[in-house]
Amino acid sequence: MILQLLPYLVLGAAAGWLAGLLGIGGGLVVVAALVWLLPLQGVPAAALMQVALATALASIVFTAISSTRAHWRRGAVRWPLVAWLAPGLILGSGVGAVLATWLPSRLLAVFVAGYCLLSAWQLAWGRTRAATESAAMVGRGLLAVAGLVIGVVSAIVGIGGGSMTVPLLVWRGVAPVNAVATSAACGLLIALASAVVYGLSPRAQSMALPEFMLGYVFWPGALAIAATSVLTAPYGAAMAHRLSPIRLRRIFAGFLLLIAMMMSLAAVRGG
Helix, strand or coil: CHHHHHHHHHHHHHHHHHHHHHCCCCHHHHHHHHHHHHHHHCCCHHHHHHHHHHHHHHHHHHHHHHHHHHHHHCCCCCHHHHHHHHHHHHHHHHHHHHHHCCCCHHHHHHHHHHHHHHHHHHHHHCCCCCCCCCHHHHCHHHHHHHHHHHHHHHHHHCCCCHHHHHHHHHHCCCCHHHHHHHHHHHHHHHHHHHHHHHHHCCCCCCCCCCCCEECCEEHHHHHHHHHHHHHHHHHHHHHHCCCCHHHHHHHHHHHHHHHHHHHHHHHHCCC
């Protein structure tokens, strides 16, 4: 079992660093990697994306705690923005997790790839407002509605929402480093709500899943990813504070394009 979990430990280290650097909770890279790792554990194709999403979100709980703490210590989290996003994030995450258990794996993979491309386009070429930090200037009503949408989509694609939250906040004038930090805190709310629903969701009796499952969560993998991700998240956060805003935006956009290609391949091979 230790050797089988080694790839999950390596994956966790990469996810944690990305969580701190980009405020994404590492979810995108974890989901993309799990789509290729979980079949080795005996997860069937029919449930592959659901297990990948649930396991990624369970690991994000711990990663987001570490990342948020690192950014909070640097005073970068904009808590008023988190407060306006929170209700929608929690409600939407629960709804999205329920929907994901009914959607085909291939469709979920296509969904991930599609919104990654859209988010990358917004970051690379979209216009932004003048710098701001207040919820009123960003738009309280926008934050409330956006939280619901981000929560639903995040649970369906197994992420902490950073690939949507960061572009949204940057577009509305929040400095990239503050958008990343705020997104990390939002990712914790999304991961908690989604992981609970995935863990409690009933499965079809005919669906044969491997041992050590809690609902759709492969908990040994989730814990292994979390164990190393919490160690590397602070280093990613430190780097985020050293990079220029333009470079941070470009790194994020490039990362999203890479994940879109990985998930497209997963969809082509059958999800």
